[in-house]
Amino acid sequence: MGIDIEGLILDLPNQRWFGAKGKPIASWEIVDAAEGPGVDVAFALVRIRLEDEEEQLYSLPLMRTDEGWADAFDDVHRLRDICRWLVHNTTLEGDHGTFRLTGPGLDPEDPPGIDARPAGFEQTNTSMIVDDTYIVKFFRRVQVGPNPELELTRLLTNAGFEHIPPHVGEAVYEGSDEEGPERVDLLIATNYMKDSEEGWSFALRKLRDLYDEADPADAREDLPFLVEERSGELLRWIDQLGDVTADLHVTLAHEEPSPELEPEIHPEPLETTELKELGESVHEAVDRLIAVGLKELEEPVPAIEEKFARALEVSDAGLKIRAHNDYHLGQVLLTGRGWMILDFEGEPARSLEERRSKQSPFKDVAGMLRSFNYAATAVLFERGRPGSEEWERLQPWADEWERVARERFLAAYLTRAQTEGRFLPSDRETWTLLLDAYEIDKAVYEIEYERAHRPEWLRIPLRGLQNVLFREIE
Incomplete structure (x- = not known):
């Protein structure tokens, strides 16, 4: 033609x-x-x-x-x-x-x-x-x-x-x-999912309501109760999102051969060598960022190395599966039928081989948890600049909401995933180490992106990285 x-x-x-x-x-x-x-x-x-x-x-x-x-x-x-x-x-x-x-x-x-x-x-x-x-x-x-x-x-x-x-x-x-x-x-x-709302816009709308209700007279020790009470609807939807995410992984981790699941889909053990490669990739990215002047990453380097060293010691890292691979609040819709997951294309800049690669389910989980951090902080940016009186007043509310949202999402996710699937490590310390590794990877990726495109937002992934590095394993 x-x-x-x-x-x-x-x-x-x-x-x-x-x-x-x-x-x-x-x-x-x-x-x-x-x-x-x-x-x-x-x-x-x-x-x-x-x-x-x-x-x-x-x-x-x-x-x-x-x-x-x-x-x-x-x-x-x-x-x-x-x-x-x-x-x-x-x-x-x-x-x-x-x-x-x-x-x-x-x-x-x-x-x-x-x-x-x-x-x-x-x-x-x-x-x-x-x-x-x-x-x-x-x-x-x-x-x-x-x-x-x-x-x-x-x-x-x-x-x-x-x-x-x-x-x-x-x-x-x-x-x-x-x-x-x-x-x-x-x-x-x-x-086409009409009459739906993107998860990101829904979360921001509900967080604006929460911050609007933040009273300077509220006692700091009452924040856990107040956040749960005043953002109850959003947190209930986050419960469901954790459950739906686990349902996705259970479906994609189907271990028995079936007509629906092609050979490239079947799960495989997550090897230590793959965690080592993940750590090396993070280390290279951190080195690049330090080389171009991001000195804030010099101090966390030993903590990053320690986190990955501990992750490499796990005896059973669970399975790697085909997953979403670019999972965040902008990739889910809230509809009359609950949450709908969109856009399995992966990050467009990556090769097709990378986008079709099997990953630990914790890559998706880490992506969504980082999205909670972004949502909580994005609304802070609407209220003032970092260090302003309004920012400092609302920061504890943002931190507490993120803590509760993480807790609720993970609880719902693990309940479904560990009940109906066999793709996660069974003990809490192991899966926490793996989740930390993937959150570090995601945060460092975000730091590179924000430095190049939105320098004023750099503090979000930098602070998120610090939180992961110094979070205690319970």
């Missing part, structure tokens, strides 16, 4: 989802493309080469206009026909492979596609909401091999896991010769 998209390629660096910001494009080529039946809409796979010789692969949904081919998200209404292709299990033939669209969860008697609008909330992908019933996510920067978002959502749907928006359709490219990539996942369609 011959298409001219040079103008669109030149505009790629201006797209939010472009993965090579600040790197000039040296050259590009269309790997394969195919036009849909009866409409001026097409798919294209494009490989770009950057001036530093890095190559990246992009999936572009296209539409024909009077001026030529353009990104179809310039007029998302034109993409409604993709839903019809999904319903009818359509195959589009390219020069070097096929674009296969299937919709196992869609009803041919009642096909979607009356209305479509952009979702408008992504940075690394683009999505459209169809008929207020389905959401279709188009992966933009793609890699050869199964995308974990599609892979795990499909698997969990087939396994009957109730706390995700169910998978209803997908599009996959399959190469038929050496010119075309072997397999590239292009999009996923799921149910």
Whole structure:
């Protein structure tokens, strides 16, 4: 299929989802493309080469206009026909492979596609909401091999896991010769969770209420009771979130072979060598940060080394499983059916191999616990600057809420995980050491991110790191 998209390629660096910001494009080529039946809409796979010789692969949904081919998200209404292709299990033939669209969860008697609008909330992908019933996510920067978002959502749907928006359709490219990539996942369609609220915004809203009720006359010794009483609704939802998180891990840690669980999903022992590699990665990141002038990390180095040394001494670290791998309050929705977990794609900047790798379940747990710390402190930033009178007045409330939220989440998580699963270490000291290791890893990652993007927020992960390092094991 011959298409001219040079103008669109030149505009790629201006797209939010472009993965090579600040790197000039040296050259590009269309790997394969195919036009849909009866409409001026097409798919294209494009490989770009950057001036530093890095190559990246992009999936572009296209539409024909009077001026030529353009990104179809310039007029998302034109993409409604993709839903019809999904319903009818359509195959589009390219020069070097096929674009296969299937919709196992869609009803041919009642096909979607009356209305479509952009979702408008992504940075690394683009999505459209169809008929207020389905959401279709188009992966933009793609890699050869199964995308974990599609892979795990499909698997969990087939396994009957109730706390995700169910998978209803997908599009996959399959190469038929050496010119075309072997397999590239292009999009996923799921149910759209309308009338829902993101976990992050829900937590911030409830924390604002808690801080509004903080009375200077309240005695410090009464804080545990007051925080539990005044944030009871939020804490009850955190109880449920801990339970749902454990349910996710129980499902993904299914140890018996089954049609729903592919071989790459089955759990394996978490080896000491992997914990050693985690510690080395943290050490390298800390060294980088100190080298660029972050002297606040010099003092904690011995404590970090001690934490990982103790983690390496454990005799049974439990199992590693396929997990979420980018888990925080922004990845869960509160709906009329309880919590729904979103976005299993992993951190987009990481390789596909890393995003599909098996991890200790404590990686997800640590991510959510760090998110509680961020939520409590984010609302403090709304009330004043660090060191201000208002900040100092509310800091004890933030600390106490985070302590209780951690405690409640972990209690609910461990109750379900240890009752229904066999993937965690059995003794408290061991799992605490492992959780500390993954929290340190997450906090150091956050420190690198905040230093580069939000220096004023550096104090959040720095303080969080201190809390982990000097927390006593009960």
